[in-house]
Amino acid sequence: MPVKTEELSGKEKTAVLLITLGSQKSAEIFKHLSEEEIEELTLEIANMRMVSPEVKEEVLNEFYEICMAQEYISEGGVGYARDILEQAVGGDKAIDIINKLTASLQVRPFExxxxxxxxxxxxxxxxxxxxxxxxxxxxxxxxxxxxxxxxxxxxxxxxxxxxxxxxxxxxxxxxxxxxxxxxxxxxxxxxxxxxxxxxxxxxxxxxxxxxxxxxxxxxxxxxxxxxxxxxxxxxRMFVFEDIINLDTRSIQRFIREIDNALWSVALKGASDDVKEAIFGNMSKRLVEMIKEDMEFAGPVRVKDIEEAQQKVVNVIRKLEEEGEIVTPRGGDEMIV
Missing domain, CATH: 1.10.220.30 (Flagellar motor switch protein FliG, alpha-alpha superhelical domain)
Structure with missing residues (x-):
């Protein structure tokens, strides 16, 4: 028997939403969740009964309304959000949306x-x-x-x-x-x-x-x-993943200071964007050597990867302090 929207819990509605959005978009959302949240939602999705197109549409609309309400609150506060929603969906519906939102949303002080x-x-x-x-x-x-x-x-x-x-x-x-x-x-x-x-x-x-x-x-x-x-x-001022924001000259500069053995560990847990930024500024022969080292090294402890990445960051910070490279930050005006 198909489920009804009013029978669903908040977690079940989230599962329906993820099913409706599809695997690619859901995967992007999972990137922002904790391991515990991912496990719980995965279990909900796996146990989900048959969901009708009507229920999917209702859940999607509810999610959209709450997102809009949250945006209105951030623009002008709860009162402003209620006024706008009343004009759009009517008084009772507006109050219902605000109540659902404020159950999970804490309006920050100094709004x-x-x-x-x-x-x-x-x-x-x-x-x-x-x-x-x-x-x-x-x-x-x-x-x-x-x-x-x-x-x-x-x-x-x-x-x-x-x-x-x-x-x-x-x-x-x-x-x-x-x-x-x-x-x-x-x-x-x-x-x-x-x-x-x-x-x-x-x-x-x-x-x-x-x-x-x-x-x-x-x-x-x-x-x-x-x-x-x-x-x-x-x-915390500059993290390993921020390497992708450095210019080519800066990347090439700090690469010269890093031992190849360190790269084979630090890049184990790196994103594809970081690997591309590093390998794109190395010789083909050096890239092949590091990739071979990474392959033959086998599994590496997360702690060892983090320590290696921090050593790379320390080199970058040292070169920045010496004026050798520039790490872009807010407030900086870059002149080419």
Whole structure:
């Protein structure tokens, strides 16, 4: 007996959606999921009963409506999304869509701040305590945060960056208090659960988007004040997969510094794009040698691959510091 849409759980609807989209598109979606999520959805797909074309269409429409609602929320908030949806599908349907979405979507604090010019935000925040500034920047886009951080006084720049990196979880009461200073009417959007913000990944995103001079100053200050944190940030500033963003001259330059035996391990777990970037800048004979080494090496531990790739990244970072190569980042203006 065919399944009905109202009988399906959220996980089952996701399975129906993946079936409807087909194997290629589903494979792309799986790339963004955890191993546990992939296993659960694969099991759901395998156990899925007969799904009628009508159910597939209903699930697809529901997914589309939720995506549109999420886009409206990011553009102008929950109120704006509800108004637009009411005009499009009617009041009851709009409320139903919003309710489904907010069950899984947490509206981020400081929603209003992401729509304000960074220079205006800077005027409000530059006199605030570094911890307050760090909290707000953790919720903004990396480009906004980069603009604000680059214009803070030098003594605050590294301190704010350090506090973002050290930040883990902030209580809703603190978020509400800070948020109300900037815009009281948005304080009711804050979730009652503890909200994750900041962390090393957040400060890396900001530093990747900031101008190189400010980035260098902040990293030098952090190296003096917190060497361990500075090293952890450095490890994430340029990852092995970013090799594909380097220009040909830079790739050829750092290749000369890498031992062939290291390449045979580092490239084991590399993407096809990275392999193409590396092999495309080597001699045919060298490529054949490395490929033979990779083949005869057999299985290699993931830990060994990661260590080899980090050694390559360390060489790239060293050459960049010496001015031998340039790794493109946000805020850089490239002149050919």
């Amino acid at each position: 209003f701040a992401r729509k304000v010019d960074p220079n205006q935000l800077l005027n409000y925040m530059q006199g605030e305590h570094p911890q307050t500034i760090a909290l707000v920047l953790s919720y903004l886009s990396s480009s906004q945060s980069a603009q604000i951080l680059s214009k803070l006084s030098p003594d605050k720049q590294s301190e704010v960056a350090r506090r973002i990196a050290k930040m883990d979880r902030t209580s809703p009461e603190v978020i509400k208090e800070v948020e109300s200073i900037l815009e009281n009417k948005f304080s009711n959007l804050v979730s009652q659960d503890y909200t994750s913000a900041g962390g090393i990944d957040a400060v890396v995103e900001i530093l990747n988007a900031i101008d190189r001079g400010t980035e260098k100053f902040i990293m030098e200050e952090l190296e003096d004040s917190d060497a361990e944190l500075s090293e952890e940030i450095k490890k």
